[in-house]
Amino acid sequence: MYSKKVLKYFFHPKNVGIIKNPTVKVTEGSLACGDMVTLYLKIDKVSRKIVDIKFKSYGCAANIATMSFLTELVKGKTIESVEKLTYKMLEKELGGLPPAKTHCSLLAIKSLKSAIRLYKEKMGEIEYESIDKDFVMSRLRSVIHPAIGKDIVSSGLVAMANISDGKVNIKIRIKEKRFRRIVLEEIKERFCIPQIKKISVEFVDKDEKAKDKD
Template identity: 60%
Template sequence: MYSKKVIKYFMHPKNVGEIKNPDAKATEGSLACGDMITIYLKIDSKTHVITDIKFKSYGCAANIATTSVMTEMVKGKTIQEAKKLEFKDITKALGGLPPMKIHCSILAIDGLKTAIRNYEERHGLAKPEDLNESILRSRLRKVIDPKVGKDIVTAGIVQNVTIKNGAVRLLLKLPEDHEFRDNILEEIDERIGHIPGVKKLNIEFIKQ
């Protein structure tokens, strides 16, 4: 059963909503799992302090409560401090979670970290990784095709990934009339378009 604190946060979540023109944004989770959060950050460009954070959630009570408490815990902290937050800190702050719901606190941390990484990559703060195909593929595995509820690598949408002199070429099997085509392309850009070292992103399609 849920703790009183989880119920309290579920009934009265803090920091719910969107930030217009956020400095960073990330969506984690998937429709298929029934667990999905979007995190919006406002970050002071000089001090790197998180001045504002908001979230939206599609998920169970634990999903809403963990994300809400996470936003409270990192607001006012620098991104370096925020990155040190662990899922255990969240479950502790909520007076524990049922074992089946621990993954919700992990999702809240993932969402935060991805948003911070997006910020760092865009502001030249991230150490450039040795860019290779497997890094790109692992990022693409976070893009979900809502139609089948699978990531686009597993779902066979990503047919080929190559990288040459910083130019990434993706070959996709994604029909023009695919219901979520635009969402998927947007997500791909969000996930890999800003990785340091990616100079160009070319997306090609297999003709059906």
């Protein structure tokens, strides 16, 4: 059974919604896994505090409760002070989670950590050895196809990817409009770093005939 605190945060979730023009936005998990969360953060450049945070979630009770609790916990704090949070701390604070639900607290922490990392990348605080095709592919490996539940690289959906002079060109094999939209947003988020100046994504049907261009 879920703890009282988990149920409270599940039935009356805090910080649900979206932030228009967020400093960073990140999506983790997938519809196929039955757990997908999107986190929106507004971070103040000077104080480095999370001034606003909101989430959207498609998931079970533990998923909604951990996201709801996490956002409440980190709001108003500096990114440095919340970086050290672990899923165990989150679970402890919530009065425990059933063992089968550990992936929910992991997902919550993962979404926060990737949001912070994205922020640092955006600010140019992270140094890269080289921005090449391998870099592009590694970025694409963290973009999950929502219906398959696996990343677009290992699902064989990347038809082409290259980079020159900070310009990234990607061709993705996805047919369904609604998944194209989600994947496109995800890709754009993942390449929000100063070293990349332009990104163009083209979607093709499975048979590789170009249809839409974004």
